[in-house]
Amino acid sequence: MNYYNEIKNRLIDNEIYSRVKDYSKERQKIITYFEIGKLLNEAGGKYGDNIIDEYSKKLVIEVGKQYNRRTLFRMKQFYNVFSNKKVTTMLTQLTWSHYLLLLPLDDYDEILYYINISKNNNLTQRQLQEKIKAKEYKRLPIESRNKLIKNVKLRPNDLIPNPVRIKNSNNYKNISEKILQQLILEDIPSFLKELGNGFTFIDNEYPIKFGNRYNYIDLLLYNIKYRCYVVVELKITELKKEHTGQIMTYMNYIDKNIKTIEENDTVGIIICKQDNKYVIKYCSDDRIIAREYELV
DSSP states (O other), X not given: OOHHHHHHHHHHHHHHHHHHOGGGHHHHHHHHHHHHHHHHHHHHHHHOTTHXXXXXXXXXXXXXXXXXXXXXXXXXXXXXXXTTSTTGGGGGGSOHHHHHHHTTOSOHHHHHHHHHHHHHHTOOHHHHHHHHHTTTTTTSOHHHHHHHHHTOOOOTTTTOOSSEEEOOTTOOSSOOHHHHHHHHHHTHHHHHHHHXXXXXXXXXXXXXXXXXXXXXXXXXXXXXXXXXXXXXXEOSXXXXXXXXXXXXXXXXXXXXXXXXXXXOOOEEEEEESBOOHHHHHTOSOTTEEEEEEEEO
């Protein structure tokens, strides 16, 4: 096989296709680049890795300057990453620009995570870039990563990163629980996106009545995807056992007085200065999670 001519012809076909088939040109590009990656891999095995340098110099002149060494290298890498995986059928659901952000990542499970959230949440290239830059996957707890790898059914609080990043737009030095709540409310859309998919805001300082006394939930959210209420409590100290008791009481109140029979049980998130895994380990309610906060 003349690998160079085969690669050149496929790229020319792709250039033509992209001009006349706008609705599916990205899908065609992904298929073409995957096939070229395979050809480059085979040619490299036969003629050596320097074949990319040789081909790129000719392709830049004969087809277009966009087919430089870096682009050919990414095509080969694209094929090598996904050639033996079961996800190849869904590769065309993202754009090549998405993959250019993903290919530099070393961990395949991390790449797969970002593919899934990009596909499920219809992320733009810029939105995906922001998630990668914020190291969203690396901030997921190990148990959550294992669930993703094993394709175990997830709960609404499984994909909440640790730490949770909260924008400190006013550069506060001394943080109280009120100020922490204020920072969240100043940019509630960013906070909800940080928590994950499907979270919506109901109220802050949400009043609940026990006998003749009122207590106030710091933040009451709802997760549309999982159809459940979410109680959020803010703590500027290390997590303590009384914090889990407090939020459990609030969750039980919501379950008994607000949620309907069609909705799932309320979950609880304690956002604190420092996690204490032993407190959560021995907490009797596995709907409660703790996450540290990080001001950015």
